[in-house]
Amino acid sequence: MRHSRNQVMSSRRNRVLSAWAVHAFTLTGVIWATLALLALFDDDPKLMWLYLGIALVVDGVDGTLARKAEVRTYAPHFDGVILDSIIDYLTWTLIPALFLFRTGLLGEGALAVILLLLITVSSMFCYANTKMKTGDYYFLGFPAAWNVVALAIWLLDAGTAVNAIIVIVLALLTWAPIAFVHPLRVARFRTLNIVATAVWILASAALVIAYPTGEPWIAVVWVLSGAWVILTGIIRTVAATRALR
Incomplete structure (x- = not known):
């Protein structure tokens, strides 16, 4: 006991x-x-x-x-x-x-x-x-x-x-x-959201280190990964708007 x-x-x-x-x-x-x-x-x-x-x-x-x-x-x-x-x-x-x-x-x-x-x-x-x-x-x-x-x-x-x-x-x-989107908490596209966020952070670090110069391809990766995070929010907004109609 x-x-x-x-x-x-x-x-x-x-x-x-x-x-x-x-x-x-x-x-x-x-x-x-x-x-x-x-x-x-x-x-x-x-x-x-x-x-x-x-x-x-x-x-x-x-x-x-x-x-x-x-x-x-x-x-x-x-x-x-x-x-x-x-x-x-x-x-x-x-x-x-x-x-x-x-x-x-x-x-x-x-x-x-x-x-x-x-x-x-x-x-x-x-x-x-x-x-x-x-x-x-x-x-x-x-x-x-x-x-x-x-x-x-x-x-x-x-x-x-x-x-x-x-x-x-x-x-x-x-x-x-x-x-x-909250990359870690939102269930929809969670894996893609986390990967995109991680890629964006790494690309950001590379751009900051190289500033004011930098590899163009890193800038492209930075833009695309950030765009995905924004896009997931747009998808959710459109879906919510349609649901209200």
């Missing part, structure tokens, strides 16, 4: 330790965010993107680990959802927005400030929206993925006018009934 009780206690202790280990893993996002911010202040964009890339990978897998470790059961007094949202706002929105502002990619003067505020404020309607995700785990509206947008703007360097249009349109899409 005592042996059985000890086994139960040991098992629970291991589950508690596992839950806190996942929280600690998520918490590393704060470290990567801080290092990315320091790199931005040091005008080292490649190093900044490295840290934001690591944060992206952490954010991509910590939710799955948290559900597997049952953190809400075994570490109930520490809210991983709030922690994740804070880190996401830093790494997905604020730091990329400051990067666009600091590098002059948003233009100068009042225009740059307005676009910066448009990014930071519109994103709050994503993070504070309790209905941001559909029942099948798509994001409904642009999910404040400004790290992806900022990287594309930096690599493409299309000019202030184009950059401003991109920012305004995407900010407005925050409130649009358009689906954006």
Whole structure:
């Protein structure tokens, strides 16, 4: 009887330790965010993107680990959802927005400030929206993925006018009934979504390392893999629209 009780206690202790280990893993996002911010202040964009890339990978897998470790059961007094949202706002929105502002990619003067505020404020309607995700785990509206947008703007360097249009349109899409895929959680095309996302991350890393030069074929792979992720959301949006008719 005592042996059985000890086994139960040991098992629970291991589950508690596992839950806190996942929280600690998520918490590393704060470290990567801080290092990315320091790199931005040091005008080292490649190093900044490295840290934001690591944060992206952490954010991509910590939710799955948290559900597997049952953190809400075994570490109930520490809210991983709030922690994740804070880190996401830093790494997905604020730091990329400051990067666009600091590098002059948003233009100068009042225009740059307005676009910066448009990014930071519109994103709050994503993070504070309790209905941001559909029942099948798509994001409904642009999910404040400004790290992806900022990287594309930096690599493409299309000019202030184009950059401003991109920012305004995407900010407005925050409130649009358009689906954006969550590569790991959406069941439909999950394998393709994960592969496309992984390829996009690797291609992004290669382009950042080689910037301002780079192999054209890597750029093509980068565009195509990113286009697939966008396309899956469009497919879901069209299907939902037809279902309402």
